[in-house]
Amino acid sequence: MSVLPLDAADEVATEPVPPARRRRGLPGFLRRPGGVFGAAWLTFVIVASLTASLWRPFEPGQQDTANRLALPSAEHWLGTDPLGRDLLSRIFSAGSLPLLSSALMLVVAFGIGLPLALIAAERGRRVERVISRVTEVFLALPATILLLALIGVIGNRLYPVMAVLGVLISAAVYRVLLGVAQSVRQRLYVDAARVNGLGSLRVNLVHVLPSMATVVAVQAAQLFGIGLLIVAGLAFLGFGPGEPEPSWGFMIQDASGYIYTSPWLMVPTGLVLALTVVAANELADALAGKAAAARGTGRRRRPLRRAVAAAAVPAGAPADPAAVLEVRDLTVSVDDGPDLVTGVSFSLRKGEVLGLVGESGCGKTMTARSLMGLLPDGVSVTGGSIRWRGRELAGLSEAEIDRVRGREIAMISQEPMVALDPMFSIATQLVGPIRRFRGVGRSEAKRIAAELLRNVGIVDAQRVLKSYPHQLSGGMAQRVCIALALTGEPELLVADEPTTALDVTVQAEILSLLRALVRDTGLSVVIVSHDLGVVADICDSVAVMYAGEVVEAGTAAAVLDEPAHPYTMALLGANPHVPEGEPVPERLASIAGTVPPPGSWPTGCRFATRCRFVQEKCTVPFPVLPAHGEGSVLCTRVDELSREHAVWEPEHAGDEIASPLAPPAPVAGVSS
Amino acid sequence: MLAYVAKRLALAVGTVLSAVVIVFLLVHASDTTPGAVRAGAGATAEQVAAENEALGWNRPLWVQFTDYVGQLVQGDLGTSLVDGRDIAADMADRLPVTASIALFATLLSGLVGVFLGVTAAVRGGRLGRLITTGSGVALSLPAFWVGILFVYLLSLQLGWFPATGYTEFSSDPLGWATSIAIPVLTLAVGGAAIIARTAAAGMREALTQEHIRTLRAMGTPRWRIRYVHALRYASVPVVSTLGIQFIALFGGSVIIENLFALPGLGQASQVAASSSDFPALVGVVVVATVVVVVTNLLLDLVVAALDPKVRTP
Numbered sequence: 001m002s003v004l005p006l007d008a009a010d011e012v013a014t015e016p017v018p019p020a021r022r023r024r025g026l027p028g029f030l031r032r033p034g035g036v037f038g039a040a041w042l043t044f045v046i047v048a049s050l051t052a053s054l055w056r057p058f059e060p061g062q063q064d065t066a067n068r069l070a071l072p073s074a075e076h077w078l079g080t081d082p083l084g085r086d087l088l089s090r091i092f093s094a095g096s097l098p099l100l101s102s103a104l105m106l107v108v109a110f111g112i113g114l115p116l117a118l119i120a121a122e123r124g125r126r127v128e129r130v131i132s133r134v135t136e137v138f139l140a141l142p143a144t145i146l147l148l149a150l151i152g153v154i155g156n157r158l159y160p161v162m163a164v165l166g167v168l169i170s171a172a173v174y175r176v177l178l179g180v181a182q183s184v185r186q187r188l189y190v191d192a193a194r195v196n197g198l199g200s201l202r203v204n205l206v207h208v209l210p211s212m213a214t215v216v217a218v219q220a221a222q223l224f225g226i227g228l229l230i231v232a233g234l235a236f237l238g239f240g241p242g243e244p245e246p247s248w249g250f251m252i253q254d255a256s257g258y259i260y261t262s263p264w265l266m267v268p269t270g271l272v273l274a275l276t277v278v279a280a281n282e283l284a285d286a287l288a289g290k291a292a293a294a295r296g297t298g299r300r301r302r303p304l305r306r307a308v309a310a311a312a313v314p315a316g317a318p319a320d321p322a323a324v325l326e327v328r329d330l331t332v333s334v335d336d337g338p339d340l341v342t343g344v345s346f347s348l349r350k351g352e353v354l355g356l357v358g359e360s361g362c363g364k365t366m367t368a369r370s371l372m373g374l375l376p377d378g379v380s381v382t383g384g385s386i387r388w389r390g391r392e393l394a395g396l397s398e399a400e401i402d403r404v405r406g407r408e409i410a411m412i413s414q415e416p417m418v419a420l421d422p423m424f425s426i427a428t429q430l431v432g433p434i435r436r437f438r439g440v441g442r443s444e445a446k447r448i449a450a451e452l453l454r455n456v457g458i459v460d461a462q463r464v465l466k467s468y469p470h471q472l473s474g475g476m477a478q479r480v481c482i483a484l485a486l487t488g489e490p491e492l493l494v495a496d497e498p499t500t501a502l503d504v505t506v507q508a509e510i511l512s513l514l515r516a517l518v519r520d521t522g523l524s525v526v527i528v529s530h531d532l533g534v535v536a537d538i539c540d541s542v543a544v545m546y547a548g549e550v551v552e553a554g555t556a557a558a559v560l561d562e563p564a565h566p567y568t569m570a571l572l573g574a575n576p577h578v579p580e581g582e583p584v585p586e587r588l589a590s591i592a593g594t595v596p597p598p599g600s601w602p603t604g605c606r607f608a609t610r611c612r613f614v615q616e617k618c619t620v621p622f623p624v625l626p627a628h629g630e631g632s633v634l635c636t637r638v639d640e641l642s643r644e645h646a647v648w649e650p651e652h653a654g655d656e657i658a659s660p661l662a663p664p665a666p667v668a669g670v671s672s
Numbered sequence: 673m674l675a676y677v678a679k680r681l682a683l684a685v686g687t688v689l690s691a692v693v694i695v696f697l698l699v700h701a702s703d704t705t706p707g708a709v710r711a712g713a714g715a716t717a718e719q720v721a722a723e724n725e726a727l728g729w730n731r732p733l734w735v736q737f738t739d740y741v742g743q744l745v746q747g748d749l750g751t752s753l754v755d756g757r758d759i760a761a762d763m764a765d766r767l768p769v770t771a772s773i774a775l776f777a778t779l780l781s782g783l784v785g786v787f788l789g790v791t792a793a794v795r796g797g798r799l800g801r802l803i804t805t806g807s808g809v810a811l812s813l814p815a816f817w818v819g820i821l822f823v824y825l826l827s828l829q830l831g832w833f834p835a836t837g838y839t840e841f842s843s844d845p846l847g848w849a850t851s852i853a854i855p856v857l858t859l860a861v862g863g864a865a866i867i868a869r870t871a872a873a874g875m876r877e878a879l880t881q882e883h884i885r886t887l888r889a890m891g892t893p894r895w896r897i898r899y900v901h902a903l904r905y906a907s908v909p910v911v912s913t914l915g916i917q918f919i920a921l922f923g924g925s926v927i928i929e930n931l932f933a934l935p936g937l938g939q940a941s942q943v944a945a946s947s948s949d950f951p952a953l954v955g956v957v958v959v960a961t962v963v964v965v966v967t968n969l970l971l972d973l974v975v976a977a978l979d980p981k982v983r984t985p
Binding site: 140143153263418420484 | 683684686687690691694695698699701702704805808809811812813814815816817820821823824828881882883885886887888889890891892893894896901904905919922923924926927930931937938941942944945946947948949950953954956957960961963964965968978979980981984
């Protein structure tokens with residue numbers, strides 16, 4: 001077939017792989033069944049074809065007139081053709097021509113496409129434009145018909161024809177490789193190499209080319225298969241080696257004439273050709289690692305282990321009768337993997353704003369998303385309870401929680417620019433939910449949409465309604481997202497880092513909008529943030545999270561003014577925002593190390609490895625202690641620290657350099 | 673927008689001109705002269721020379737080229753060296769055959785491929801893997817081999833469709849439909865496989881987008897998320913691939929028309945190539961390039977209509 005599915009190659013991963021990340025030992029593609037099959041069959045066909053003259057049982061032209069059109073037998077393993085010639089011998093005698101000419105096509109295609117891509121990526125915009133325009137023209141030429149025209153002119157010569165096809169295909173190779181080369185060049189290590197004075201050729205050879213190896217291999221495997229199909233197609237049309245020389249395409253053409261009497265004849269040749277092309281494509285897929293991506297998309301949720309039991313048992317702390325949301329001992333885990341969040345408890349009253357604070361990777365987003373059953377695939381709530389106005393949300397089916405989403409609990413997310421559907425206008429995206437939630441007609445829904453937009457501070461509501469998401473600024477998009485969240489008149493809003501992606505001035509506007517909504521509508525809000533400024537600005541209460549658990553909770557004023565947990569102290573010390581009227585500190589505090597990943601949390605205090613006040617007793621488990629009135633703190637030394645008036649001080653100048661050499665100070669024992 | 677259209681048009685004209693230049697140079701680089709082809713085998717050197725003189729072959733290359741382009745813009749593609757028929761009229765007869773087969777094959781590929789790809793992406797699991805593997809095999813099968821298989825099954829065994837030959841639509845619409853059924857099915861096997869892969873990849877990507885999570889957070893019904901929002905997102909790559917498929921199937925028609933004895937462009941190019949009928953060769957290349965270029969232009973318009981980012985500032 002002369003189809004050139006080059007663009008199917010675009011969906012294959014074209015991500016460059018940095019050299020450092022490559023694994024040792026068995027190459028990745030040989031760990032997949034498709035890759036093993038592809039590599040094995042291709043090796044077999046290539047070796048068997050190139051050595052055919054050494055082992056074939058018959059000469060390809062040798063006629064066994066007594067055995068014409070024979071089925072497979074002990075003598076002729078794959079049967080014979082209409083002249084009684086042995087099919088096995090003919091198939092593998094015919095193999096080397098398509099294999100070698102496809103290889104020639106590959107060499108030409110990459111010999112032109114690869115250097116062009118490297119040059120275009122290196123020389124910048126103008127050169128890239130010129131080369132790209134020329135290749136676009138090449139891509140738009142009808143390759144098959146041009147090849148036939150070429151044959152009409154130069155005659156039936158396969159190698160030059162395939163070389164010309166290589167030239168035509170180099171345009172497609174260039175296009176794919178250009179993208180890769182450009183993204184590799186943007187990597188920092190390539191810049192670093194250039195700064196270090198490596199010449200252009202060496203940068204390409206040492207850094208860019210190795211990163212492109214996977215993509216080149218994927219492309220080469222795919223194009224090889226296409227080349228085989230084209231050679232066979234040409235031979236099928238009679239533009240191959242003439243009789244009595246065997247060729248795959250002509251053998252299939254020959255078989256088509258005997259399909260009434262001997263349908264078997266088309267099976268062996270067709271199968272060998274098809275298997276070889278399948279093998280090339282399977283190898284390409286395995287190289288691209290796509291087989292893995294295709295797996296595991298089916299949604300499978302582990303049933304809730306402990307939720308129901310936990311909900312039945314009275315929770316440790318007395319439930320707040322005024323709370324609308326009561327989370328108790330919430331555990332979120334990766335299916336068959338580590339826990340991400342453990343034993344998280346908090347409650348929220350109507351009209352109250354709760355902040356979940358902590359560094360990245362501390363489980364605050366997972367906690368927030370579990371409130372709406374929106375955990376990523378492969379992650380689920382495995383224990384504890386989420387009571388929303390007396391109803392248990394943990395363990396609800398998708399259909400059941402769908403009735404809560406939007407109507408009772410709504411969400412706004414971190415990235416307003418991608419949170420709206422890019423394919424639909426704002427009006428469409430608002431009118432749909434309004435009609436669904438409020439049961440109104442289209443024109444009434446439109447009116448409500450405009451009103452909602454005005455309520456979130458959008459003056460030019462009509463224009464915004466007609467816009468598409470990409471036409472909005474970040475702040476405007478977040479306002480639209482808030483309006484969207486309000487379409488179902490929810491009572492709880494879960495806001496996951498609602499201002500992180502926005503400019504500072506816009507951040508303040510969005511926060512004051514949220515504050516106004518809470519004041520005017522009695523909305524309750526759970527706001528996730530790493531920014532203590534946001535928390536101080538808007539929250540009534542706060543839960544500080546570290547490594548999947550709440551380490552300190554209480555009213556925002558109490559926690560921020562008199563932090564009891566060393567982690568909270570450290571966060572406050574590292575906070576660059578200074579309340580008005582206070583002197584700007586000369587240095588900010590820092591917290592050495594990073595949050596330990598799930599699955600490698602220490603027993604006892606999870607902050608112990610980074611805490612300046614760590615002692616022996618911190619490494620054994622200890623209970624949550626009450627603090628800040630109704631709040632809590634998870635630190636076994638909390639009373640001692642409070643007596644000592646411990647403060648998480650900024651490092652003195654020079655400490656960063658001195659500390660690795662200095663012996664550990666008595667209080668800052670564990671710093672590694 | 674206007675500048676964009678102008679640029680696309682310039683590129684389109686440039687592409688057609690490049691194709692003309694390439695085949696023109698090819699023909700002139702050939703050992704065979706048109707005079708030899710017209711005079712036929714066994715002609716004397718004088719007869720060949722006289723034919724070449726009559727055809728204007730001995731004039732400077734650029735004169736012949738400007739002459740050809742001048743005729744081309746008037747829709748004149750010259751006459752065949754072999755039987756003297758008018759090439760433009762011949763192409764006009766043949767284009768609908770090839771175009772209709774490629775078009776129906778593209779539509780069928782689109783329907784089947786989108787259905788399979790979306791199923792694979794949405795259902796996942798064993799069915800998804802089966803579709804992924806099956807489409808991987810299907811797109812590797814040689815079309816001429818699949819064609820023979822279909823003839824064996826659908827024509828010889830089941831007797832549903834004729835094995836070869838072409839019936840004019842105007843003379844017998846039903847006969848026309850059955851005469852192109854097997855060619856269309858044959859081309860659609862590989863096409864559907866490629867579309868299925870594109871659609872599956874597009875849907876998988878779409879379903880992981882942030883805006884899909886927003887929709888879920890709004891309690892949007894699952895069918896709506898999948899078949900309105902995610903499918904719309906995946907439609908841009910699918911439609912682009914469909915356009916490329918049409919072009920590829922158009923080229924693939926050479927083999928299919930040979931196999932099923934269909935009087936289309938592919939058959940014309942094969943005949944012209946084997947008989948060195950230069951004007952016919954150039955004609956086929958020009959017509960095929962125009963089809964490709966027009967398809968690409970239409971494709972751009974469709975993508976612009978689908979994707980607001982392209983359509984609006």
